[in-house]
Amino acid sequence: MxxxxxxxxxxxxxxxxxxxxxxxxxxxxxxxxxxxxxxxxxxxxxxxxxxxxxxxxxxxxxxxxxxxxxxxxxxxxxxxxxxxxxxxxxxxxxxxxxxxxxxxxxxxxRPRRRAKTWMPRPSLTWVLDAITGGPALIRNGRMDLLATNPLGRAMHESLYERATGPVPNFARYTFLDDDSRRFYPDWDTAADTAVAILRTEAGRDPHDRLMHDLVGELATRSEEFRRRWSSHDVRLHGAGTKRFHHTAVGELELAYESVDMVSDPGLSLTVYAAEPASRTAHALALLGSLAASTTVAEPQVRKA
CATH class of the missing domain: 1.10.260.40 (lambda repressor-like DNA-binding domains)
Structure with a gap:
């Protein structure tokens, strides 16, 4: 680019x-x-x-x-x-x-990776599945959604259903799919965050050809992305709150914590939680019950 x-x-x-x-x-x-x-x-x-x-x-x-x-x-x-x-x-x-x-x-x-594919260890899958009170997910710096717990899968159902590549990608969904404006009520904030994360990763690993291809695709197809990319804003993993709109349970206002995974360099774990006894907490409980009744096996091999 x-x-x-x-x-x-x-x-x-x-x-x-x-x-x-x-x-x-x-x-x-x-x-x-x-x-x-x-x-x-x-x-x-x-x-x-x-x-x-x-x-x-x-x-x-x-x-x-x-x-x-x-x-x-x-x-x-x-x-x-x-x-x-x-x-x-x-x-x-x-x-x-x-x-x-x-x-x-x-x-x-840059940490060496032994393979182009990433497969969650059984113990990591157990850890994700043990998080039952809120959505949990693992992504890389290109914002590929690599793994989730069942509630995380249910919350991001639209990303999985509408993914155009081998794995769902938050940035591609945000800028190239109009459905993202429904999923993210604060769309501008979500878009700013996505670009800042990509810009940060591009600085950390400037030789990542998959990142280069992703940025090229987004810059070619989205003026909103081009404008934000040119601002050179960057962002580290952190904590805060986000709002989502789920087609089945409505508005969700969730706190989140994101951490880098020391055992898997380049990947991060994000866990969401609702304020106890809030409307969102009840909505998450409903989403969890809906997910349990319509469990779909999740592919486990992802591009890292």
Whole structure:
């Protein structure tokens, strides 16, 4: 991907780094960082010289970095740039990932996977099935839905039914299927989150050809995706609340916790829960009973 949509190709790392740094600089005002607002500004945001001063480097050096030349930059300089640009944890990690990709260390640091397919261990299946009070799922950084517990399968029934590839994919469903606007009442938030997760993964693993193909497909077919991809926003796994609309039980407002799976690098586990005795809790109980009466065997081999 090139141009406004950006790139996930490792060979275009300079463009990725340049667009990321300039987009973060454009989000800041002098007031944000305690500087006087002096003179006319041709474009929004801080000037390069202001960022350089805040980071304690020369304007020539910072300009070189913002042109995408991150290879060999020390961790202390990256930290200084992150502080100057007021990067959050996700953005700081993304900057370091881009720097690692620039000097080739991302290939060395990336965990090796022994196979192109991922099969949940029996013990992991038992753990998922033991989570009975709420939906639980496992996905990768490309947002492929790899495994669920029975309630998670029931909650995401529409993704399974409407999947166009070998596995359901949250990003593809969000941007290419109008049904997603029914499933996600807060569609804009869901879309922003999906793109930020993909952008984060692209920085972490810039040589993932499946990711490259997915972003290319979405950018070609969805203007909503292209616009968000060009913003260079990133996101780490976390916690919060989400709203869903299920065709069988209606509105669901669920808290969630997401964690990286140490035993399966690159995968994450998300568990949803409803507030006890709430309407959503009763709806989940109904969904669970409906799922138990119409159990469908789940395919267990997934692309990781």
């Amino acid at each position: 090139r141009g406004g949509a950006g790139s996930v190709d490792g060979m275009d790392n300079r463009s990725e780094a340049s667009e990321f740094l300039s987009s973060r600089r454009a989000k800041l005002t002098p007031e944000d960082v305690g500087l006087p607002d002096v003179g006319q500004r041709r474009v929004p945001g801080l000037r390069r010289g202001e960022v350089a001063a805040l980071a304690g480097v020369s304007i020539e050096y910072y300009s070189k970095l913002e042109r995408g030349a991150l290879a060999g930059v020390s961790a202390s300089i990256l930290d200084a740039i992150a502080r100057a640009l007021r990067l959050d944890d996700a953005e700081r990690s993304h900057l370091f990932n881009l720097a690692q990709a620039a000097d080739g260390t991302s290939e060395l640091l």
